[in-house]
Amino acid sequence: MREGFGKTAWTLTELCTLFREEAQRVGAVVQEAGNWEDAFRYIIELAKARGVSLVAISQSSLPHYQELVQRLAQEGIQAVLPGEAPAQGLRRALTEAGMGISGADLGIAESGTLVLVRGDGRDRLVTALPPLHVALFSAHQLVHTLADAMVILKGWGDGYPPAHISLITGPSRTADIETALVIGVHGPKEVHILILKEREGKEED
């Protein structure tokens, strides 16, 4: 399934650069992380800086999420996992969380777009309700164009496309009042993207 990865005329470094430029252009913050540890540190720093005490984590899209939960707990930051919390509490927790953390299954370099495939509606809500979304993915998950992404998505699971795929490009925005661009309407006001240079663990391959 993953054979298409990396088979492009673009080198990974070029794709990374393009992705970063494009995502920044639409207002996302893009950071490269040497390894998971770096990424976790970034998340914790960011949470502290924003005064976040409750985060939601889309565990089905994020490898090593347990480590992250532990690290957050050490800092006194509580994490809610949609796959584990009961429905009632979850609705509340998701609306109160100051940060939503997810993986991304693909990154589209030409437009700085995150593609979320794994998980269900609850995982998507992690990236939709909190005012701040942090997404992590490995550099080798970058593709060049939307068309490249579509080909991969279409054949994702035995020809049955996943139920709810989200393409996310920058924070939520509107220009509906006097054509003035305002960031942060119904979705996140801030999007931080961490690109991991280290390949994901063996369980993926």
Added chain:
Amino acid sequence: MKGLQVEIKRALRDPQLRVAMERFVSINTAARSQAYTEVDLQEIQERVRAMKEKALENLPELFARFKEEARRAGAAVFEAASAEDANRYILELAVRHGVRLAVKSKSMVSEETGLNRRLAEAGIRVVETDLGEWIVQLAGERPSHMVAPAIHKTREEVADLFSQVTGQPLSGAESSELVQVARRELRRIFLEAGMGITGANIAIAESGTLVLVTNEGNGRLVTLLPRLQVALVGYEKLVGTWEEAATILRILARGATGQKISSYVSLITGAVPSLEGYRQLHIVFLDNGRDQMRQDLRYREALYCIRCGACLSVCPPYRSVGGHVYGHIYVGGIGSILTAFYHGMEAAAPSLDLCIGCRACVEVCPAAIDAPRMIVDLRGDRVEQEGLPATRRWILRDVLRNRDRFHRALMAASWAQLPLTRGGPLIRHLPLFFSSQNKWRSLPAIALRPLRRRWTGERVPEGEVQARVAFYSGCLIDFAYPEMGEAVARVLRKEGLAVSFPLGQTCCGIPALYLGDRETACELAQQNIAALEEAGADYVITACPTCSMALRHEFHRLLAGDPVWEARAKAIAARAYDFSEFLVKVLGREGSERARGLEGRRGTYHDPCHLKRGLGVYDEPRELLVDKGLKLVEMMDSDTCCGFGGSYSLSYPGISRDILERKLKNLEATGAEVVATDCPGCVLQLRGGLDKKGKSIQVRHTAEILAEGLG
């Protein structure tokens, strides 16, 4: 039609609307132009057209496939023949599930069916969640734009509306504060709603997938929070594959807002489990006139529309009056066509008249949809169904069709105007042909000696005859600006051509066609074809781009179906050229003696709509003028309509004038001493406007400039 005129007046007098429209148009146009530079628009237009055509051709199969796949993925699919069918299905669903509150992400189809009202009558509250739509809903209005529904509202008006919701005063609030109010208020509603209603931008048949695009993120919340999901989809949204969906996504956001891709694209296949576990997804496909449109090949291309809104910001009348004047949910040129099929001809009639025929929309449309052509066809259908109003009927059928009577009437008018003209080249109170006149634009006097009286026999060159051409002048040059015709003859003679003026020629019929009188237009096409054939020339040359377009494109279209006449029309079309196009493309510029004469004069060029977008000619006149020595300074929006549009400027003087004002502003900003253009109609409009303003800037036909200094 009275209502329309009242609405137009109101819109033109609304200063806030004017400011809002200008702001929107300039920001939106700049963003789109930038985004379009990253793609090969023409290639995309061809691809989108081919793809949409294939999809519409195979629509029943595509739909069957979609239905099968979507059902397999757990969605229910309902086929609604009418708006009422769709509304009833959704209402019953809501009642069955005890829904009291529904949230909706922008769906034009739901506005088309009047779903909100229908649900409200049953006590179910529907809240719009797109910011612009919510504003419009709170104000009890209709969206005025398909992508930016509330552009006509000021920040202060929005603040007032929001104050009523929150009970807190919000006056003086910045846009960003108002957006935060919306986020807070709507967030509560999202969490309470029992039903989420969306449209779909694309429906992918091969997997039964719906594609939903938003920038605000409301589409995601509407599809992820409520337990019950409804998507209301027009059949024309179907495409075959994911790759085809990618093609649409690639251009949709660029055309709409100048983004590479919208902030959020959701691809939804079947029911998505979310907070409370498994949920329901109901997909309602709506026909409501779409199949009739699909079956009628003249109008099928209206279904190519992906609702990007690119056509609106470039539409001069839309820019002047905004969306509400169109009277229905679908606005602009494409909107009036959709309205004709979804709501009926009567509903569409006023808005069909608003199109000035400048073709700016065709140029920027991702599917190059020829809305102006379809609008003319619909006007024709309407006249066939309802007939022509009496005066118009008399002018078109009894005067225009009869060459002698028409020309005698024009001559009578030229004598009647005498006491008023005081010998000046422009007169201030006079009928333009047969209509009453406006105070904002001076009109030319009708020539005492029209071109046809001045021109006897063939005008031959000094040396050897290289080729013979017939000059087709059109009414304006013949009767108002014969000097332009003289100039054309002088330039062509200098090129070694023998130029004749076939006396059997008459009005090209476009004015009749644009008023829906196909019958008269056909009749005139035949008269002109016969006259031009008789001249037996190698080429037919025009100096009026609307006439050129008639000769090249309209005559054979009008006469299609009559094999003999169609072939005759095509033979003329193959020999017909507009003046500057002919000089550059046919005669070539090498070794031309045309150059010199204008050294150092600062000039600008106004592109006539029908020359640029009807014939694809825009470099040629510029090359000729620069060769002649003109120092060319381009004006902003040089190819935007001047507002003339023939009888349009008489039917809708307020809009015509407003369009002209914008043009003159751009024109004056260049500091040019002379404006060149290639259309007598544009000359009339520009000269008339400048004269009224007391400006001394000269307006000349390119032919007149080129003829300067020639014997």
